[in-house]
Amino acid sequence: xxxxxxxxxxxxxxxxxxxxxxxxxFQVTMQEVLVIIGLSGSGKSTLLxxxxxxxxxxxxxxxxxxxxxxxxxxxVWAVRQKVxxxxxxxxxxxxxxxxxxxxxxxxxxxxxxxxxxxxxxxxLLARVGLAQFADKYPGRLSGGQQQRVAxxxxxxxxxxVMLFDEPTSALDxxxxxxxxxxMKELAGSGMTMIVVTHELGFAREVGNRIxxxxxxxxxxxxxxEAILSRPQNPRxxxxxxxxx
Amino acid sequence: MQVLFDPGLFWxxxxxxxxxxxxxxxxxxxxxxxxxxxxxxxxxxxASKMRAFSWLxxxxxxxxxxxxxxxxxxxxxxxxxEVGVTFSPFVSAVLALGVQGGAYMTEIIRGAFxxxxxxxxxxxxxxxxxxxxxxxxxxxxxxxxxxxxxxxNQVVSLVLGTSLASVIAVPELTYxxxxxxxxxxxxxxxxxxxxxxxxxIVQVLNSLWRAIERCWFGRWGVTV
Amino acid sequence: MAQLAPYLGIxxxxxxxxxxxxxxxxxxxSLIGVVVGMVATSGFAPARAFAKLYVETIRSVPLLVQLFxxxxxxxxxxxxxxxxxxxxxxxxxxxGGAYMVEAVRSGIQSVGTDQRMAARSLGIRYRVLMLxxxxxxxxxxxxxxxxxxxxxxLKGASVTSIIGFVELMQTAVNIRNTIFALSPLVAAAxxxxxxxxxxxxxxxxxxxxxxxxxx
Numbered sequence: 001x002x003x004x005x006x007x008x009x010x011x012x013x014x015x016x017x018x019x020x021x022x023x024x025x026f027q028v029t030m031q032e033v034l035v036i037i038g039l040s041g042s043g044k045s046t047l048l049x050x051x052x053x054x055x056x057x058x059x060x061x062x063x064x065x066x067x068x069x070x071x072x073x074x075x076v077w078a079v080r081q082k083v084x085x086x087x088x089x090x091x092x093x094x095x096x097x098x099x100x101x102x103x104x105x106x107x108x109x110x111x112x113x114x115x116x117x118x119x120x121x122x123x124l125l126a127r128v129g130l131a132q133f134a135d136k137y138p139g140r141l142s143g144g145q146q147q148r149v150a151x152x153x154x155x156x157x158x159x160x161v162m163l164f165d166e167p168t169s170a171l172d173x174x175x176x177x178x179x180x181x182x183m184k185e186l187a188g189s190g191m192t193m194i195v196v197t198h199e200l201g202f203a204r205e206v207g208n209r210i211x212x213x214x215x216x217x218x219x220x221x222x223x224x225e226a227i228l229s230r231p232q233n234p235r236x237x238x239x240x241x242x243x244x
Numbered sequence: 245m246q247v248l249f250d251p252g253l254f255w256x257x258x259x260x261x262x263x264x265x266x267x268x269x270x271x272x273x274x275x276x277x278x279x280x281x282x283x284x285x286x287x288x289x290x291a292s293k294m295r296a297f298s299w300l301x302x303x304x305x306x307x308x309x310x311x312x313x314x315x316x317x318x319x320x321x322x323x324x325x326e327v328g329v330t331f332s333p334f335v336s337a338v339l340a341l342g343v344q345g346g347a348y349m350t351e352i353i354r355g356a357f358x359x360x361x362x363x364x365x366x367x368x369x370x371x372x373x374x375x376x377x378x379x380x381x382x383x384x385x386x387x388x389x390x391x392x393x394x395x396x397n398q399v400v401s402l403v404l405g406t407s408l409a410s411v412i413a414v415p416e417l418t419y420x421x422x423x424x425x426x427x428x429x430x431x432x433x434x435x436x437x438x439x440x441x442x443x444x445i446v447q448v449l450n451s452l453w454r455a456i457e458r459c460w461f462g463r464w465g466v467t468v
Numbered sequence: 469m470a471q472l473a474p475y476l477g478i479x480x481x482x483x484x485x486x487x488x489x490x491x492x493x494x495x496x497x498s499l500i501g502v503v504v505g506m507v508a509t510s511g512f513a514p515a516r517a518f519a520k521l522y523v524e525t526i527r528s529v530p531l532l533v534q535l536f537x538x539x540x541x542x543x544x545x546x547x548x549x550x551x552x553x554x555x556x557x558x559x560x561x562x563x564g565g566a567y568m569v570e571a572v573r574s575g576i577q578s579v580g581t582d583q584r585m586a587a588r589s590l591g592i593r594y595r596v597l598m599l600x601x602x603x604x605x606x607x608x609x610x611x612x613x614x615x616x617x618x619x620x621x622l623k624g625a626s627v628t629s630i631i632g633f634v635e636l637m638q639t640a641v642n643i644r645n646t647i648f649a650l651s652p653l654v655a656a657a658x659x660x661x662x663x664x665x666x667x668x669x670x671x672x673x674x675x676x677x678x679x680x681x682x683x
Contacts, residue, residue: 310665
């Protein structure tokens with residue numbers, strides 16, 4: 001078993017009286033593509049947000065690339081530099097062009113010189129197939145294009161792990177494909193990815209492992225073929241049958 | 245039969261009228277700057293986690309919104325002399341307009357800050373941008389867009405407010421018009437044209453503001 | 469501060485005068501608001517243009533200048549000479565009227581056109597429509613706005629001191645010129661605050677009540 005680049009142990013989180021995560025544990029190895037599936041409210045998004053310190057948690061331990069995640073300590077900023085996050089609603093900065101969106105973090109967080117940031121942004125835009133949209137504002141881009149810019153923006157920080165929080169759920173069906181293709185290319189290039197999604201086709205094609213979450217716990221986990229075709233747990237079976 | 249409208253009046257007094265307009269606009273501009281400064285302080289106070297500060301911020305906004313500007317004009321120009329502080333008429337007017345206007349600025353800033361969606365802050369944080377940098381590079385530009393129309397109204401309001409400075413003899417437009425009126429008795433001409441002047445200034449300011457808005461923020465397209 | 473004590477009574481009287489002036493002007497302003505407001509939402513384009521002209525002009529000219537115009541300039545036209553009180557009331561009413569027009573207009577427009585269409589298809593005529601359908605709903609928007617305008621008029625009334633009308637501001641200034649202390653102005657501030665703040669609280673309360681009627 002290769003050394004894990006990310007590990008989550010006994011993660012517990014509550015919103016007031018409601019326990020969203022009730023003891024979640026798993027590990028992710030380098031270059032692994034982990035897909036997390038489950039119904040809304042099962043805690044998947046919250047789990048991702050805990051990993052890069054956007055949410056606090058009550059108990060448990062998260063370690064990313066050697067750094068323990070603690071939102072109250074300054075070390076969380078180092079974690080955020082190593083972890084890239086893609087949001088369901090893209091969250092591009094509307095007042096900056098596509099290129100400027102990508103340049104912002106390398107420039108202002110890493111302090112890289114402007115020319116290098118510019119070059120890096122252009123290279124990444126080309127990589128996601130949007131080189132000609134460099135000077136366009138997000139307001140003028142389609143959802144799929146915005147999400148691809150968001151991926152480029154996260155890649156600009158050269159993260160060790162990329163988190164995807166339902167990246168295609170807010171997209172029109174026509175544009176879902178272009179984003180999934182970009183994610184496929186990314187996986188192919190060796191990026192470690194945790195993807196929360198309903199796109200089971202992607203899970204089967206690109207995923208190395210699937211985790212099924214329900215009610216704040218991991219119900220079942222395994223290889224994509226196993227989970228999707230021969231789920232052991234009745235709850236998993238119920239979910240798969242409902243979706244497929 | 246008194247000549248109701250005497251255009252020659254303006255030609256003869258044009259120097260004084262122009263200087264009055266200049267003073268009014270200068271007064272307006274400086275007051276806007278001062279009110280922005282006070283507005284920022286007021287907002288930071290109101291948004292503070294410490295109860296003493298937030299109470300102070302609230303007290304500032306509520307007291308300014310429920311008292312007339314003229315009062316502060318008198319208080320600063322006349323009242324402060326009782327405690328040994330003297331300001332010139334221009335400075336007193338700037339302070340009065342600025343401190344009072346600052347309360348409205350606080351509310352504008354507060355509204356704009358709350359309008360920026362939490363998603364944006366999360367995206368900034370996820371990229372590693374610390375709170376201050378997030379504010380400067382991500383939130384402030386978006387706040388500016390949201391606040392722009394309201395800011396424009398405040399600017400107009402302050403420029404109109406400069407007329408009060410005539411009361412403490414700041415030689416702005418209203419003051420000069422009063423003088424012309426008193427010396428020529430052509431009150432109707434004088435005040436009618438004064439009114440037209442203000443209407444024009446407001447129209448120009450509004451058009452300018454809308455043009456800037458279109459030019460600067462229009463490029464963003466339809467935003468979330 | 470103790471110097472102020474003998475003058476507190478006059479100060480309070482000044483406050484009452486301010487309230488009275490603003491109150492009476494609010495009544496006139498409301499009348500203007502309703503009449504011109506209905507004109508502004510009518511189907512007759514020149515009438516709408518006139519209403520818009522009135523509102524835009526009044527809102528683009530400082531109250532002080534409008535006051536001067538009424539007190540110094542208008543008498544030259546009509547061979548009248550209004551007292552400071554009359555000029556103050558007229559100027560404040562016209563000023564408040566412009567804002568009331570906007571308040572009435574938003575109120576009327578808050579009642580969606582679908583209601584108007586429904587009423588018309590039921591055969592309801594204009595007067596009944598306005599009185600029984602539009603007005604009650606419009607008031608829910610107009611009354612809170614009117615409270616705000618009343619507060620603005622209370623503050624605006626202070627400007628009338630400049631043409632010699634003796635209300636709270638002038639009273640405070642007179643006292644100050646007699647005893648040369650800071651306190652009369654501070655006291656006036658407290659009184660203005662008291663009046664305006666209570667009214668704004670009342671307005672918030674009224675707004676809440678009006679909204680409850682919704683459910």
